Amino acid sequence: MIVESINILISAMLMGGIYALIAVGLSLQYGVARVFNISHGEFIMLGAFITWSLYTIFNINPLLSLVISGPLIFLAGFVLHKTLYRSIYVSSGGSTAVFEGNSMLASFGLLFIIQNLAIMLWGADIKGYSFLAYTLDLGGFVFPANRIVALFFAIAISVAFYLFLGRTRLGKAIRAAAQDAAAAELMGVNIKQVLALCFGFGTLMAGLAGVLLSMSFPINPLMGLDYTLIAIIVVVLGGLGSIPGSFVGGFILGLIGSIVSAIEPGLVMVAFYLIFMILLLVKPAGILGR
Amino acid sequence: MNRVQLKNKNLYLPVLILILLVLLAVLPAYLSVYHILLLCHIFMYIILTVSWVIFSGPTGYISLASAAFFGVGVYTAAMLGYALSLPLVILSAGLISVLLALLVGAITLRLKGIYFTIFTFGLVQLLAHSLLWWEINILGIRGRFVVVVDHYTIYYTVFTIFVVLMLTAYLIRRSRYGLALRSIGEYEEAAAHMGVNVTMLKIVAFAVSAFFMGTIGAIMATNWTYVDPFIAFNPTISFMPVLMAIFGGMGQLYGPIIGATVFTYLEEILITRLPHLYMLIFGAAMIAAILYLPGGLVGLIEKWREKARSSPCFFKKKQKRGAEKRDVNA
DSSP states (O other), rough: OOHHHHHHHHHHHHHHHHHHHHHHHHHHHHHHTTOOOTHHHHHHHHHHHHHHHHHHHOOOOOHHHHHHHHHHHHHHHHHHIIIIIHHHHHHHHTOOOHHHHHHHHHHHHHHHHHHHHHHHOOSSBBBBOSSOOOSSETTTTEEEEHHHHHHHHHHHHHHHHHHHHHHSSHHHHHHHHHHHHHHHHHHHHHHHHHHHHHHHHHHHHHHHHHHHHHHOBBOOTTTTHHHHHHHHHHHHHTTTTTTTHHHHHHHHHHHHOOOOOOHHHGGGGHHHHHHHHHHHHTTTOTTOOO | HHHHHHHHHHHHHHHHHHHHHHHHHGGGGGOOOOHHHHHHHHHHHHHHHHHHHHHHHHHHHOOOOOOHHHHHHHHHHHHHHSSSHHHHHHHHHHHHHHHHHHHHHHHHSSHHHHHHHHHHHHHHHHHHHHHHIIIIIIIIISSOOOOOOHHHHHHHHHHHHHHHHHHHHHHHSSHHHHHHHHHHHHHHHHHHHHHHHHHHHHHHHHHHHHHHHHHHHHHHHHHHHHHHHHTTHHHHHHHHHHHHHHHHOOTHHHHHHHHHHHHHHHHHHTTOOOOOHOOOOOOOHHHHHHHHHHTTHHHHHHHHHHHHOOOSSSSSSHHHHHHHHHHHOO
8 A cells, every 4th residue: 555655655656856947938938928838849749759759769868858959949949939929929919818818719720730731751650668667766766866866857957947946047037027017117127028038938848848758658749639638637726827836737637647547547538637627626726826 | 962871881890790591591501511510610610719709809808718618518418408409408407518618717717817717717627527427437438429410400490590690699689788898898897886787797797608509519529420528528619719710800799700710621622641740839829919919800800991082092082072061060
């Protein structure tokens, strides 16, 4: 019983770290840039596939790929916000509600574009590679090494980002923009730049999560939407726009997932959606929401 | 003079529509099976899009529950198809969708904006996953066979649903309920203060749109012979109507029809040969429509007509006459 519970807890941690990282990215995009990015998972997929290509073609270490695919995907997100979402903002006439609706629909369009470009480029098959594929035995408990490494990096990236938000000038500007974009602009924050940076950071998190995921899970170009949905659930769980909330929510969802899968593996997604929908009805602001 | 003109204008459109409907009604006799089914497919998307617009057009609530109602229709046909006659199956599919819509509407329509959209999207996934789990673990099957119906029956059923739907949409639009729905989209709090029963109206409109989505799901299922939860509750069915409505424009009733026809035809040409290219175009068109066609194709047409009306070289005489009248009035 105790061994079982500890195993459940550990697998909850392993998944939870990745969930948290993905959710922090989405939370940043919605909380600051007001873009509810349904194509979030596609950047995870891109991160995973770039890593796969680098590893299988050039034999580049997936951990090294963090610093190659990360900046690439960050740049993609940054440029995307500067061009697409900025134009949508202008055409929405400054109304936040209209912009939120339109940018969400545009991100649906983006989802289809990225997904199908990836299928054309990499094919629709499931792919995978073997990296650190051995188990570690820590005091009687056995874990796959690649997932431990993934968890470590997921937590390190999230904490680093949290510190960046709290301790730096740019982090302060981002927090100010999250609270009130118009007031932040009046206070001298270059809001266009900050919002684009935030969107870029969001895609960066997704891309890094994709790199980490590809080390221990099979990947395919259609994988994005599932992770987007998980990110949405986590973000709503933690509170839309709250970074610590997303972090906590990620681990809670990881825990729920591993408990349910220990009882009845077929019901994991059902449990996720059920909790999500109940939460939306009972407390749409989330557990740590404003 | 003015009155005669008005009368002519009023007669012109119904006659045109009547001719079109008669044409569409006799068309199957001259078409191959493939073309009849293509027409059914186009009608399917028109029906989904117009029903989507009934609720989401005026209120501005972006619903992604279309696939849920459509899927309920599909599964009703699969489960009751062998027990009941076709009209009864279709009617019950519509009614079960209405029940689901009433339930979902009652508990979710107080969610604002983005939350409502996420919830409806989650609903589709919840239904699909629960149904799949139930089938595999409790019933020990995956998917089921649907009773087969000949293509003429499918065509005329779809056609009937289309006509009833267009009539309903038209009547809602020009009634005070349509006006009230639009007022919800403009400013919900103000509408509530003016005495509009906001919640009731939203739920009813949601249910009406769900009814038609359920019926079209039931009849289209008979064309597929086999369905499983992921075929029935396919999220694409939720996205398509949104894109088609945005692309066609929601300002006029014919907007969604144009949007649905264009994209279904495009799908038909491209999906077998270049399926990924089709989805790519789909995504690009969605973004382009949001960026450059705020009123959709209808908005473009209206703008163009407005321009034609006000340009000095056309209708010069009419303008002069208008000017004279203004003088007389003054």
